[in-house]
Amino acid sequence: MPPRHWIAELHRRSQSSTRPGRAATHRPPGSVGCVYHSWVWPGDGRPLARQAVVCGWRSSFELLRSAGMLTIFVVSDATGKTAERVVRSALVQFEGAETTIVRRGGIRSPDQIAEVVTEAAARPSLILHTLVADDLRRCILGLSRQHGVDSMDLMGPILDRLATNLHRTPREMPGLFKQRGEARLREVEAVEFAFRHDDGQRVEDLARAEVVLVGASRTMKTPTMLYLAYRGWFAANIPLLPDIPIPEPLRVFPSARVFCLLQTPNRLLELRHARASYLELPEEGYATLASVRRDLSYTQHLARELGWHTVDATGKSVEEVAQEIVTLLPPLPVANLRPATSKAAGRAGVRRSRRSP
Incomplete structure (x- = not known):
């Protein structure tokens, strides 16, 4: 990635409307103040497309991510408190990282998953989910890939390994742990x-x-x-x-x-x-x-x-x-x-x- 002063200079030039050498520009939805464009230096005709993309919509995500500015969505079909504690325990290993944890509990339908993924796609995000239902896990995986959002299944691998060793099929019923605690x-x-x-x-x-x-x-x-x-x-x-x-x-x-x-x-x-x-x-x-x-x-x-x-x-x-x-x-x-x-x-x-x- 180019140095930060390159990014600042490209961003400054992208805001100028009188400087020669600028080609067609536009602001894609979701951009954070940067302009996605094709640059040519005046005089030598050397393209700077690679550097200019830094100011584009996707690389603005990389810009924020490289600075440690990440939103972590904890998605659960119950409360999500346990998963959030696991995430916070892991985050202490990354000193100085600027992260925000957003917990979304009670997620039990594809429509709810779509809302979360859409929200996550609007900023640099990581989705960590503990959904016990296999169809919901496949749904969030597919939507995350479709929207280019990184996601990780925390529950599925555990259920699969337990099913293999216990020779039993999981019930895949959300909220059982909470209900058992209440009982x-x-x-x-x-x-x-x-x-x-x-x-x-x-x-x-x-x-x-x-x-x-x-x-x-x-x-x-x-x-x-x-x-x-x-x-x-x-x-x-x-x-x-x-x-x-x-x-x-x-x-x-x-x-x-x-x-x-x-x-x-x-x-x-x-x-x-x-x-x-x-x-x-x-x-x-x-x-x-x-x-x-x-x-x-x-x-x-x-x-x-x-x-x-x-x-x-x-x-x-x-x-x-x-x-x-x-x-x-x-x-x-x-x-x-x-x-x-x-x-x-x-x-x-x-x-x-x-x-x-």
């Missing part, structure tokens, strides 16, 4: 909710629950509740005792979402014996067959009276009990879907993706 956030919130509403705590807040487990002592209420919480359900549990009236929030809670857990009398007696022995508790009134039968009879009576589901947990794992509960749960009304405490999860507008145990 994970929901699960954390559900676990926190479960711990706050274990063993009859905070019954005044029971309306926020999606499922309530009730039953006599040692009927697997807490482990089942926590398992449901780890799968993303907002669950609570309330013990039922014959001598203590049930709380009013439980009485008015939708019966289709209340599950009364049961055990056979003999199995429940074994569980209570083990607990009384471990905690050194007196067995009278708690770990006797009479007390077990009384408690089970009371919980079954309430379940019939209030229309609750009953689930026999005898000999079943926590996973099996949870699966039976989830199968019986009715769909949640849209009006009951609470916003997440996180702004990111609140924008999702979707519930947990891991609902089934």
Whole structure:
């Protein structure tokens, strides 16, 4: 490329309308103040086309690029934040380079890609994209070549190599990483909710629950509740005792979402014996067959009276009990879907993706 003072002189001469020796000139669209023309030095007739092209439309890009003035378009079908961090990490290796990063997220159609490529073509640009859909990657590659814009696929080679080694085909669904993060956030919130509403705590807040487990002592209420919480359900549990009236929030809670857990009398007696022995508790009134039968009879009576589901947990794992509960749960009304405490999860507008145990 010619020295900078050549460029300045050619640019100055291109603005003169009286100097002899200038041939036809024009300003192509997208030029940055330079004139594309054919020059002949007065007197010797030696052409200077090669040097004059420096002032033309395309070489004005090279002029800006050589000075380190580059716009980097980060294109993603999700947020593009991860790709932007990668780009910034790489840019620190180029001290003094004047670059601008433009992030374009949510790109999921050919029309959106065309808009980005057109914008990039108007200045010295590099397009770095992380599109998971193969058709969109081919679209941006074709349009970039058509408009003369340099582009690089950051996602495609990774997907191809993983597909080869995993012997599986990628789903090519945009936004899955973000959705999974939001689902994970929901699960954390559900676990926190479960711990706050274990063993009859905070019954005044029971309306926020999606499922309530009730039953006599040692009927697997807490482990089942926590398992449901780890799968993303907002669950609570309330013990039922014959001598203590049930709380009013439980009485008015939708019966289709209340599950009364049961055990056979003999199995429940074994569980209570083990607990009384471990905690050194007196067995009278708690770990006797009479007390077990009384408690089970009371919980079954309430379940019939209030229309609750009953689930026999005898000999079943926590996973099996949870699966039976989830199968019986009715769909949640849209009006009951609470916003997440996180702004990111609140924008999702979707519930947990891991609902089934």
